[in-house]
Amino acid sequence: MRSSALIAIAALAIFPAASFAQATRFQKADCSTSLDHTVCMAQTKQMASDWKRANNGDYGSQRNVAFCLKNGCDGSTKIDAVGACSWRMIIQAAENEKDAADRWSYEADCKPLTNSDRRTAINQAEKIYSRIYGKQMPIERLLRD
Structure with missing residues (x-):
């Protein structure tokens, strides 16, 4: 019984780290299974560029x-709903000009997640935000209308 408890604790420690590692690098999909290989390859190239700039x-x-993580962008990107929500949180928290579509997308991408997945998304977002902007993410901006 004690060893199973240790395994469970180790799993809890490993999976968030693996999840964050996945969120911090672009996860390409396999374009060989795409209906339009040429479009998929072009989208993969675009996503790699967007990833770096983001x-x-x-x-x-x-x-x-965020859009590609949610929808896959013609099969070029592995769908990651938690990652999409993380980027929507970063967008909401950042000091930039946002429009109504940003708020709608944030709610559409984050609300359907389980509480556990939302907690994972916010943890990822805080780490990525801190790395990008060099400061703590102002979470209160996520609560604004």
Whole structure:
């Protein structure tokens, strides 16, 4: 019984780290299974570029990354609903000009998640935000209308 408790604790410690590692690097999908290989490859190239710029604070690229993580962008990106929500949180918390679509997308991408997945998303968002902007994420901005 004691060894199973240790395994459970180790799993809890490992999975959040693995989840964060996944959220901090672009996870390409396999375009060989895409209906349109050429479009998928072009989207993969675009997503790699957007990923780099998003991680340097580019607002438009952050929106594109969140969209592709949610929808897969023609099969070029592995769908990651938690990662999409994390980027939507970063967009909401950042000091940039947002529009109504950003708030709608934040709610559409984050509300359907379980409480556990939302906690994971906010933990990822805080770490990524801190790395990008060099300061703590102002979580109160997520509560604004």
